[in-house]
Amino acid sequence: MTLERGARRERLRALLGAEAVLSEPQECAPFLLDHLGRCRGSALAVVQPRSVAQVAQVLEFCDAERIGVVPHGGNTSYCGGAIPDESGHEIVLSLRRLNSIRNVDPENYSLVAEAGCVLAQVQAAAETAGRFFPLSIGSQGSCQIGGNLSTNAGGVNVLRYGMTRDLVLGLEVVLPGGRVLDGLSTLRKDNTGYDIKSLFLGAEGTLGVITAASFRLFPEVRTRATALAAIADVRSAVTLLGELRAASGDRVSSFELIPRIGIELTARHIPGVSDPLPGDYAWYVLCELSSSRVAEPLDALLEEALAAALSRGLVLDAALVRSERERAALWKLRETIPEAQRHEGASLKHDISLPVAALPDFVARAAAWVAEQVPEGRLVAYGHVGDGNLHFNISQLPSADREHFLARAAQVRRAIHDMVREFGGSFSAEHGVGRTKVAELERYASPVELDLMRAVKRAFDPHGIMNPGKVLRAS
Ligand SMILES: Cc1cc2nc3c(=O)[nH]c(=O)nc-3n(C[C@H](O)[C@H](O)[C@H](O)COP(=O)(O)OP(=O)(O)OC[C@H]3O[C@@H](n4cnc5c(N)ncnc54)[C@H](O)[C@@H]3O)c2cc1C
Numbered sequence: 001m002t003l004e005r006g007a008r009r010e011r012l013r014a015l016l017g018a019e020a021v022l023s024e025p026q027e028c029a030p031f032l033l034d035h036l037g038r039c040r041g042s043a044l045a046v047v048q049p050r051s052v053a054q055v056a057q058v059l060e061f062c063d064a065e066r067i068g069v070v071p072h073g074g075n076t077s078y079c080g081g082a083i084p085d086e087s088g089h090e091i092v093l094s095l096r097r098l099n100s101i102r103n104v105d106p107e108n109y110s111l112v113a114e115a116g117c118v119l120a121q122v123q124a125a126a127e128t129a130g131r132f133f134p135l136s137i138g139s140q141g142s143c144q145i146g147g148n149l150s151t152n153a154g155g156v157n158v159l160r161y162g163m164t165r166d167l168v169l170g171l172e173v174v175l176p177g178g179r180v181l182d183g184l185s186t187l188r189k190d191n192t193g194y195d196i197k198s199l200f201l202g203a204e205g206t207l208g209v210i211t212a213a214s215f216r217l218f219p220e221v222r223t224r225a226t227a228l229a230a231i232a233d234v235r236s237a238v239t240l241l242g243e244l245r246a247a248s249g250d251r252v253s254s255f256e257l258i259p260r261i262g263i264e265l266t267a268r269h270i271p272g273v274s275d276p277l278p279g280d281y282a283w284y285v286l287c288e289l290s291s292s293r294v295a296e297p298l299d300a301l302l303e304e305a306l307a308a309a310l311s312r313g314l315v316l317d318a319a320l321v322r323s324e325r326e327r328a329a330l331w332k333l334r335e336t337i338p339e340a341q342r343h344e345g346a347s348l349k350h351d352i353s354l355p356v357a358a359l360p361d362f363v364a365r366a367a368a369w370v371a372e373q374v375p376e377g378r379l380v381a382y383g384h385v386g387d388g389n390l391h392f393n394i395s396q397l398p399s400a401d402r403e404h405f406l407a408r409a410a411q412v413r414r415a416i417h418d419m420v421r422e423f424g425g426s427f428s429a430e431h432g433v434g435r436t437k438v439a440e441l442e443r444y445a446s447p448v449e450l451d452l453m454r455a456v457k458r459a460f461d462p463h464g465i466m467n468p469g470k471v472l473r474a475s
Pocket residue numbers: 035070071072073074075076077078080081082083095115136137138139142143144145146147148149150151152153154155156204205206208209210211430431434467470
């Protein structure tokens with residue numbers, strides 16, 4: 001016999017204390033709508049545990065009562081994964097009160113942080129200890145490390161340091177039923193059977209609640225060189241990336257592609273952003289080299305490499321950054337492209353990845369398709385080209401009808417994702433599956449992959465309480 005709604009809330013209050021369980025509509029509202037305003041849900045309650053033991057109590061209770069649990073970090077993700085369904089039967093479990101840095105060990109180049117730490121807090125803790133935590137994304141002031149782990153976030157330093165997954169040494173996870181997987185190892189080498197922790201990375205809260213993680217750190221970055229280079233096409237970006245990696249001893253940490261329209265939109269809508277180069281060019285790359293050595297002549301190295309590329313016509317113009325202020329301005333331009341897009345209306349967004357070498361042909365073909373098939377939109381394709389990851393977005397023309405434009409979303413998504421598959425790519429590079437791309441996973445994952453994913457889900461979460469309907473359809 002399961003309890004009725006009011007009794008369930010009372011039991012949660014008895015476990016966590018009354019102030020840790022929200023049920024008033026206005027208190028719950030921020031947890032029930034994603035930041036894009038596209039996914040909305042309803043909940044039995046929003047719970048805010050203060051300790052791992054409390055998370056375990058909640059999962060034990062919810063497993064027994066078959067109550068769906070939706071882990072909730074900073075709510076900055078793009079696929080609605082942190083939002084409950086509309087039934088009102090699920091609870092939202094916010095990690096924001098589990099926000100301590102448990103340990104920083106500079107000698108071991110490692111750090112242990114609780115899931116509710118905001119990413120910027122983790123970066124700052126590493127910096128205070130003279131170390132570098134390389135995960136860097138536009139939402140770092142509000143996303144939480146538990147969300148980063150659960151989406152396997154990427155960002156602007158993946159080229160050099162890898163995705164979130166590559167930074168993890170160990171995890172502490174509460175499982176459905178309330179058992180705790182205590183795996184906060186800081187070992188670099190540990191070949192002892194299946195790598196269980198890796199299953200939680202990118203699982204979007206469907207297997208358990210991550211409560212803490214141990215991470216590898218890196219030497220502090222002491223020297224940087226940053227430039228914006230204008231290029232004719234995406235093929236030039238790929239060639240330039242290869243040349244810069246070789247010429248710099250693989251010190252390229254970021255390599256971001258920006259289309260002309262990205263510069264125009266940000267210059268038009270974002271205060272303080274202006275066009276950094278005098279001419280109009282089709283494409284640009286924002287490239288950054290970095291090193292832990294103070295006296296590394298990275299500026300000279302980058303200038304020389306770009307000058308050589310300029311003389312061969314690979315680069316059409318370039319501006320090397322001369323101050324931290326100029327660097328911040330360039331990064332602001334890159335990171336505010338999505339915000340600038342919003343000023344011009346709706347966008348159809350596709351977070352895709354391809355083998356880097358396939359990008360030029362893919363962009364040529366997909367851009368031609370957009371020009372022909374979506375006349376009411378403009379392509380705004382930008383992103384982490386060094387990782388083969390493009391945010392292949394189509395912004396509505398200001399003159400187009402918003403609703404009519406948005407009604408094309410499913411058809412456009414299908415065509416673009418089918419093309420991505422043809423080129424050997426992925427329909428979700430760094431944003432995950434959440435609740436909005438479940439059908440895409442069903443379409444593009446192989447039957448073997450889907451079977452294995454369902455088997456893992458059943459093994460970890462036999463009653464299907466963890467984030468039901470996200471990643472895999474609820475059974
Ligand atoms: C301006 C902007 C820029 C961005 N740039 C990037 C970028 O460059 N690269 C990138 O990868 N992403 C980017 N994102 C997307 C987003 O910030 C990341 O996906 C981030 O990792 C989400 O973290 P969060 O704490 O907000 O997670 P949430 O949105 O709260 O949750 C995301 C998913 O993780 C689950 N979850 C959260 N916490 C836990 C936990 N402790 N245990 C188990 N499951 C949990 C949730 O249930 C949900 O399924 C950007 C977003 C914005 C708004």
